[in-house]
Amino acid sequence: MASKKVGIILKKGSLEPQVIGEELTRWFAEKEVEAVIDCITPDMDFLVILGGDGTLLHVADQASQYHIPVVGVNLGGLGFLTEVSVEERFKVLEAILEGSVIVENRMIIRSRLQRQGQPGDWQYALNDVVVSKGNIDRLVQLSTWADQEYITTYRADGLIISTPTGSTAYNLSAGGPIVYPGLASILVTPICPFMLESRPVLLPASVRLSTRLTKAADDVKVIVDGRLAWDMGKDDLLEVEAADKPLRLITSPQKGYFEILRGKLNWGGGAGCPPLEDYQKEDL
Numbered sequence: 001m002a003s004k005k006v007g008i009i010l011k012k013g014s015l016e017p018q019v020i021g022e023e024l025t026r027w028f029a030e031k032e033v034e035a036v037i038d039c040i041t042p043d044m045d046f047l048v049i050l051g052g053d054g055t056l057l058h059v060a061d062q063a064s065q066y067h068i069p070v071v072g073v074n075l076g077g078l079g080f081l082t083e084v085s086v087e088e089r090f091k092v093l094e095a096i097l098e099g100s101v102i103v104e105n106r107m108i109i110r111s112r113l114q115r116q117g118q119p120g121d122w123q124y125a126l127n128d129v130v131v132s133k134g135n136i137d138r139l140v141q142l143s144t145w146a147d148q149e150y151i152t153t154y155r156a157d158g159l160i161i162s163t164p165t166g167s168t169a170y171n172l173s174a175g176g177p178i179v180y181p182g183l184a185s186i187l188v189t190p191i192c193p194f195m196l197e198s199r200p201v202l203l204p205a206s207v208r209l210s211t212r213l214t215k216a217a218d219d220v221k222v223i224v225d226g227r228l229a230w231d232m233g234k235d236d237l238l239e240v241e242a243a244d245k246p247l248r249l250i251t252s253p254q255k256g257y258f259e260i261l262r263g264k265l266n267w268g269g270g271a272g273c274p275p276l277e278d279y280q281k282e283d284l
Contacts, residue, residue: 003033003045003046003096003097004033004034004045005033005034005035005036005041005043005044005045006028006033006034006035006036006044006045006046006047006048007035007036007037007038007039007040007041007044007046007047007048007068008021008024008025008035008036008037008038008047008048008050009037009038009040009047009048009049009050009051009055009056009059010037010038010050010051010055011050011051011052011054011055011075012055014051014075016075017050017051017075020050020073020075020086020089021037021050022037024048024050024089024093025037027090027093031097033097040059040062040063040066040068041066042066042068044066044068045068045069046068046069046070046071046096046250047059047063047068047069047070047071048071048073048093049070049071049072049073049082050073050075051072051073051075051082052074052075052079052082053072053079053080053081053082053169054226055072055082056070056072056081056082056126057081057125057126057127057225057226058225060108060124060126060225060247061108061124061126063247063248064108064124064243064245064246064247064248065245067245067248068248069103069248069249069250070247070248070249070250071084071092071093071096071101071249071250072084072249073085073086073089074086079264080165080168080169080260080264081126081165081249083251083252083255083260084252088252092252096250101250101251102250102251103248103249103250103251104181104182104248104249104250104251105246105247105248105249106126106163106164106165106181106246106247106248106249107163107164107165107184107205107242107243107246108124108125108126108163108242108243108245108246108247109124109125109128109129109161109162109163109186109240109241109242109243110122110123110124110125110240110241110242110243111123111125111129111161111222111224111229111238111239111240111241112238112239113222113229113230113232113236113237113238113239114236114237114238114239115233115236119239120230123224123229124224124225124243125163125166125224125225126163126165126166126225126247127162127163127165127166127169127170127225127226128160128161128162128163128166128169128170128171128225129160129161129162129222129223129224129225129229129238129240130158130159130160130161130170130191130222130223130224131158131159131211131213131220131221131222131223131232131238132157132158132191132220132221132222132223133157133158133217133218133219133220133221134218134219134220134221135217135218135219138217138218139155139156139157139194140154140155140156140157140158140213140215140217140220141153141154141155141213141214141215141217142154142156142159142211142212142213142214143211143212143214144159144188144209144210144211144212145209145210145211146203146207146208146209147207147208151188151201152198153214154190154193154198154211155193155194155195155198156190156191156192156193156194156198157191157192158190158191159188159189159190159191159211160174160176160187160188160189160190160191161186161187161188161189161209161211161240162176162186162187162189163186163187164179164180164181164182164183164185164187165181166187167179167187168261168264171187171189171200174189174190174191174192175189175200176189176200177200177202178261179202180257181257184204184205184206184242185202185203185204185205186202186203186204186205186207186209186240186242187200187201187202187203188200188201188203188209189201205242206242207241208239208240208241209239209240209241210237210238210239210240211237211238211240212235212236212237212238213232213233213234213235213236214234214235215234216233216234217234219231220232220233222238
């Protein structure tokens, strides 16, 4: 990757990202690469995110629109997206400059709210779009369609519509499955459904999902990648579909997807395993 200009995005409210950001600016200068902090322009070759997954989510839409690859250095919590550790940063950045990394296309979804037949502006999400209720003693009723086909009316605390990337976020906490990030699909997961047979549904990425609040309820909100997008009222219709442009995510050359899952979710106590070829017999 012949890089001339990169952006460095800092997690807000913390000194560590600022210190590391200034350090990386000097490091890039030695490589004759211009580095700009907290700014995204179409001429950038890639973005370096210093923070947690939340910091990356806040810039995913703009990065995808400009088709700029993104790499995340984890200074936050779990870090499913910002998978590069602080200790690995120079090694990984060197690999990016040399062009020896993998860039994955991660699906983004977009949503809009129709009120009285009038659609609003699209909002974009890398992880999920969530319909959430504030009133703890009432369920919401959400009639839901895949394209023109009626799925069901969920009676639940809310509804999560997520990408495969977002399957390890709120969807996972609500009992939804983990979906490999390369699959073109959309997940629909009810939050604490009244009827236990209301299960998560995995749909192709080509569908447009529509969900309507069929009964008046107080304080129902639509949250897009952790940010409040709309208050939802009776008969409002939420539409969700795949966006045209994916996020180009640079993955760590040192870690595979399942290695990250084992580490973050403590699968098998986080222990590794010898390579498969150690167990395979030679061809006779």
